[in-house]
Amino acid sequence: MARALTRRFFDRDALTVAPELLNKVLVGNGVAARLVEVEAYRADIDPASHAFGGSTARNQTMFGPPGRLYVYFTYGMHWCANVVCGTDGVASAVLLRAAAPLTGLDLMRRRRGPGRADRELCAGPARLTQAFGITGTDDDTDLTRGPIRVLDDATPPPDRPGRSVRIGLREGRGDQDRWRWFVEGDPNVSRTRIR
DNA sequence: GGTGTGATCGTA
């Protein structure tokens, strides 16, 4: 029996929430997948965060209540989805980077393009949103109540999750930045190209 | 397995 995560779950530091999101189930728009890779972003100490420079029209959602989707458009063609966290007074979020498809694989394949291997459906932040049909219209929707939710089906996060620096960033790297967590050995973890 | 490059446009 699966329960939707409540606002209380997200009302904590993104660095605490991120590893606990591993193995939770993202469900909505006719599909479901188990989260296997996430990254934390924190505007106060994090030059890589979209909110590092303060509030703008684009990053507004990150300054709002926890448990909402922050969806942004990037590279002129891709959408990426985050869960807003509640770190007090700090715009923070967890980027959903990859998931293992559970149900609705036909629908995912229809959205992603025919002939995709199962492991290519949700292995990457923009692939995941495409497989789920998530776009800018889903920005600021409530993940604890809305059509898209995160479920706890009593599968615990890994005891020893994989951990690394974040992917694709030029800013915000350092010894303190090992804010990417993933399920070690899962074939749906995204290809990691660190620049 | 890996690396290199073009696509494409909102944001700062």
Place this chain on the structure above:
DNA sequence: ACGATCACACCA
């Protein structure tokens, strides 16, 4: 000008 990316070409 560049990006919290992807797909495909090509090499190994």
